[in-house]
Amino acid sequence: MLTTATPILLRKNEAANAGSLQGQAQHRNSEQRAQLSSSQQIADALALVSDCLVPQRLMVRAGDVICQAGQRFDCLYLMNSGFVKIISLSCDGREQVVGLKFRGDWLGFDGIANQRYSCDAIAIDTGEVWAIRYDALLEASLRRPVLLNLLHQAMSREIANDRDSLMSVCTLPADARVADFLRYWADSLAKRGLRTDQIKLRMTRAEIGNYLGMTLETVSRALSRLAKAGLIEFAEGGRRDILIPEVDALRTFIQGGMTPAPALLQ
Amino acid sequence: MLTTATPILLRKNEAANAGSLQGQAQHRNSEQRAQLSSSQQIADALALVSDCLVPQRLMVRAGDVICQAGQRFDCLYLMNSGFVKIISLSCDGREQVVGLKFRGDWLGFDGIANQRYSCDAIAIDTGEVWAIRYDALLEASLRRPVLLNLLHQAMSREIANDRDSLMSVCTLPADARVADFLRYWADSLAKRGLRTDQIKLRMTRAEIGNYLGMTLETVSRALSRLAKAGLIEFAEGGRRDILIPEVDALRTFIQGGMTPAPALLQ
DNA sequence: CGACCTTTTGATAGTAGTCAAATGAAGTGG
DNA sequence: CCACTTCATTTGACTACTATCAAAAGGTCG
Known part of the structure; x- marks a missing residue:
């Protein structure tokens, strides 16, 4: 499936029509089917994590703090239901909602780099969030590569999402x-x-x-x-x-x- | 080092002084030493990747396209030197610089989720970028957990960085x-x-x-x-x-x- | 040198912010 | 149950910041 082509660098002004459209168009065919499948993918991902890791299930109500900036990083959180806002606090006190999370989304990736969360995650509705120890997740991922894939895709999606937010605000x-x-x-x-x-x-x-x-x-x-x-x-x-x-x-x-x-x- | 505390949920209005300050203060002690160490960390990371993976080294000049939105995702890129801008293109044609990358930063994380890059990465100065096949990286990571850590930290930093950008633009x-x-x-x-x-x-x-x-x-x-x-x-x-x-x-x-x-x- | 791009600066317009008041919704306690 | 407090929302009037339009100056490269 993967082509083994070596990466080819496009020199300035050579980039003309190198497939930049293919990626954008794939979503629009059968909207219904796409929704069903993405809903199913989320369910599958949750089931996989549930099977491999026995996460601790947390019930949350609106206003509950799931994790807090500055707190030591131990766990990632996977949302089974509910809605969560992510709040970033600058050192000079500005407060900013930087993200919204739904079923299937992960919370806490920002904590990996510094071993401390850099944002608050606060529930804005009742729901269920699964706490998963990062070390346990890593260990399980080594045995089950599909888990690792899941994790990387979630992080990748979050990066792409954040960029969309920035684009929206800027343009x-x-x-x-x-x-x-x-x-x-x-x-x-x-x-x-x-x-x-x-x-x-x-x-x-x-x-x-x-x-x-x-x-x-x-x-x-x-x-x-x-x-x-x-x-x-x-x-x-x-x-x-x-x-x-x-x-x-x-x-x-x-x-x-x-x-x-x-x-x-x- | 890791405490084994189970995650404790903070109910609404209980979040008062639960360590949110500890994380923020850690940076300011000896600025010189911090810079040296972070510079050293970057060098170590590059060396590690170089040793484990034999990346393909690409010389780039200002204007060169390193990877392009829509293009099939095969490789992550690790910057050894130079400067790169990340450009996101919305489906209706808005164009937006969504990031800047420096030595030690990775490019292409956004491609993992959909198997296609969602942004262009364009050099804005001469430099050297290493192309690393994602499948090879995953395989190596299973043998060398420290590599996996490196990868996750890089993704985590990128997420935190993007949030800072959003905060800056918004506030x-x-x-x-x-x-x-x-x-x-x-x-x-x-x-x-x-x-x-x-x-x-x-x-x-x-x-x-x-x-x-x-x-x-x-x-x-x-x-x-x-x-x-x-x-x-x-x-x-x-x-x-x-x-x-x-x-x-x-x-x-x-x-x-x-x-x-x-x-x-x- | 001349064509072209980038940058600066001014004048003006327009969008969004600030201040303020009124209405609406929700919860508390008599 | 209703009065009362509190918070969220709407809307208006005015202000201010930033965008737009335009012209000139500064740089770059053939």
């Missing part, structure tokens, strides 16, 4: 950034086989704004504008539940930055 | 963001035992601005203001070389956001 105006946040949340649910037409935000406007690099007022206004444009609707219950009639409309809005698909009223 | 105003960029560059050089009083920017204002989420004009103005405040100086040669009289002054500026230490002229 999109406020409204599109909020739209992209909702899209990301909906996609994350979809990958895990959950409903995406209605999503319950587990974060305050202030937390969302912090994550997206804007103020809570700007988040509120952006949501109001998205609602006025028909891209989202607020559930009758409260403004914390958001309906997304069609995620693709959000996507085109993020890309275009323009008014919704057909220039609606106003 | 700092433009001038401080540029200052933080210079500080980061200087720190990166210092960790590798290189001179930090004068640094040669290998990126245009446009690239820096893209990386920091601002326009090239804003970068230029920020640099001018930093120079006027005495926090940096331009080398007589050209405005591409920047002198940093004292990095700590930059640090306090980033934290305070205020005018330089003593309220100077103007």
Whole structure:
């Protein structure tokens, strides 16, 4: 399967059409099937870890601190259910939501390098998180290479994800950034086989704004504008539940930055 | 060394003083010694990889493409020297510098998850990069756990680094963001035992601005203001070389956001 | 030298931040 | 059960930071 081609360096201006499109297009064929399979992959990964490692199962409620910056690194955590926010604290006191985690995601990779966690991981909903001793995981990985693969893929995904966040913050105006946040949340649910037409935000406007690099007022206004444009609707219950009639409309809005698909009223 | 404490979950509002300070303070003791040791660690890591794996050594010049988004993932790359920028391309064409890499850093982690790289890595100066087949690395890691550790630490550092970038972009105003960029560059050089009083920017204002989420004009103005405040100086040669009289002054500026230490002229 | 790119700086516009007030939601205790 | 406190959210008015547009100066390389 792996070609044995030696790495070939592309000199400046030779990079023209070397396959950069193949990788991007693979997702869009059968959305349903892709979701099912990624949901299944997550389930398989959890089952594998559960079998090989007997992780300690922790029930968490909103607000619980799963691991804390500065704390000694012993365990990685694998989410079986629930939602978690990752918070980074700079030495001069700035606080920043730097990530959101869902079922199948791992927590605590940042602790490997310095033997201390560098972020807080805080549950924003009830759920179950599995604690896995890193040394035990390493040991098991030597016997079961598939485990090691799992671990590396999770770390790789996290790196790619963080870059997407940075791109979003750096390139999109406020409204599109909020739209992209909702899209990301909906996609994350979809990958895990959950409903995406209605999503319950587990974060305050202030937390969302912090994550997206804007103020809570700007988040509120952006949501109001998205609602006025028909891209989202607020559930009758409260403004914390958001309906997304069609995620693709959000996507085109993020890309275009323009008014919704057909220039609606106003 | 490792305590065998089972993970203890902190319930909401119980997290008060659970060691979150210990981790932050460890860096500041003897700066010289820390730099030497981290420089030595990098050298050791390179030597270890070189011994275990016989990597293919690639000479690169500014502009060379080391790996490209969409390309099949075979190799990780370890930088022996030079400087590299990482560029992410969104499906709708936005282009974003999402990282900078120095000696001892690895490239290509983002490719593990999907078997394709998701970013371009482009040299911005001459240097030497080692290509290491991922399958060979995995195999060697099973025999030499210290190699596996090296790999995991590198990935962990990258994750922590990306979060710092996000925090900087989200929480700092433009001038401080540029200052933080210079500080980061200087720190990166210092960790590798290189001179930090004068640094040669290998990126245009446009690239820096893209990386920091601002326009090239804003970068230029920020640099001018930093120079006027005495926090940096331009080398007589050209405005591409920047002198940093004292990095700590930059640090306090980033934290305070205020005018330089003593309220100077103007 | 001349074409081209990068950088600087100014003038102006626009987006997002700040301040403030009002409404809404949720929980506490009388 | 309702009054009362508290926190989250919305919206408006105004400010300020950064983007945009434009022109000129500085560098680089054939």
